[in-house]
Amino acid sequence: MNTNNRIARLAINEEGFVFDPQTGESFTVNQTGKVILKALMRSDSEESIILQLTEQFALSPQEAQADVRDFIHHLRAYQLIY
């Protein structure tokens, strides 16, 4: 995943509060969203993120794939990644 985006500069705290120092915008993510966001900031691949989710949480790889895809689309809509 290309992290040459705003996402690499985000600050996340444990409660899921996300701050973008570049724009001053802030967001809130839930526990699962935080796992994905942190993985994307580390430039983990989509496949790796799906694996991390299925290892940590009770869900099927198919649902994980759909949800990671949707989350990435959501980040794109917020222009956090391109």
Place this chain on the structure above:
Amino acid sequence: MTNNKKPYVKPTIIKLQSGLMNKFGVSPYYARKVRSNIDGVSIEELTKQFGSPLFVFSEKTIRNTIREAKEAFATRYPNVTFSWSYKTNYIDAINAIYHQEGSIAEVVSEMEYDKARKLGISGENIIFNGPHKSIPALKKAVQEGAKIHIDHFDEIDDLETVAAELNKEIPVAIRLNLDSGIQPQWSRFGFNLESGQALDAVRRINMGGKLRLNGLHCHIGTFILEPNAYKTQTEKMVKFAYELEDMLGISIEYFDIGGGFPSKSKLKGTYLPPDVSVPPIDNYAEKISQGLFNALKPGHFPKLYLETGRGLIDEAGYLITTVFASKRLPDGRKSYVLDAGVNLLFTATWYKFTIETDREMQGLGEPALLNGPLCMNIDILDEGSMLPPMKRGTRLILSPVGAYNVTQWMQFIEYRPAVVLINENQVEIIREKEDLSDILRRERLPKRLRLA
């Protein structure tokens, strides 16, 4: 090991709007609505047996609501009859419940008239309203003794033709439109009172000598949130009746004050929730009886008909629908594709339905769009609600949808689903799901176009 894994909640990210109110409002967990059953029958069982989408009606709610409405009026005025508005929902089983509860039929077309007659309602227990009554339809209604409410001058001509043909005097009512102090003022139907058009219509009827005016009808609008409008309407109607008596010796035997009482639905553009904005039926009954007693002569209690539709049936109807797919829109909103859309919920144009899920949903609410199954851009059931992340197969229950949807629904692109009625935990089909035979039954393929 699956057992060691944490429970999964779908990922969400929500942008925070500092200094601004979130336009979609908040959706904390406690505000989420869950409906696991309708009148004791689980949503899961209903969809397992009858599929999705599925219209579900509660007989208990229908009967309780009409009984409550009847009591509100009967305790205030001694001569009241409810007339079930067929166009609001004319599935036979629904009509039959209202007739069992003592309502007569109010129809606005030959089709509705025929439906009432086939159900076993006698002509004299049918009020025939509406702007389009053909001469054959009028003739049938006259022969069967229906109460005919005239909408325009051409209808007076048509009824005189029927009277001449049958060689009988026809008792009739005219529909009035008037200023009851609310906007918009409905003026399309009937004869205007304030301009003198209504008096002209009565004079025209008198001049013809073939019709006998014995009733006045008026329906001021729909979803009327101001009970006082009915008081004004009623007073004006009674006053006009006495003027006719004084001027032309006409005796008005009944007043039909129409319908228009709101349901607990949320009209788009209104801010307050229906529980706050919609007055109880007693407020309407109180104002109407005040209007009557203010204007009627002492001891005179002409028949009062009410044509309430929406206010009686809306909350008894639910639509169960299922999340078929979802996607993320470029603006960040979540779009859910449901198996029911505007083809089934025509009233989505004006009303914002209550959205419930059949079980608790985890995850933060986010702005979502509920789209139907139609390959049409207009197929939107709801936009702007904050909904939790929902996976494929999630059941949603939309309500209240009892009024106008199972009459205005369209056989467009999709088959129409089954309609069931719940009565004391028993579920009965009152309209079967459509199949291809319903679509093809009226079509004729010329031989020269047959492909096989």
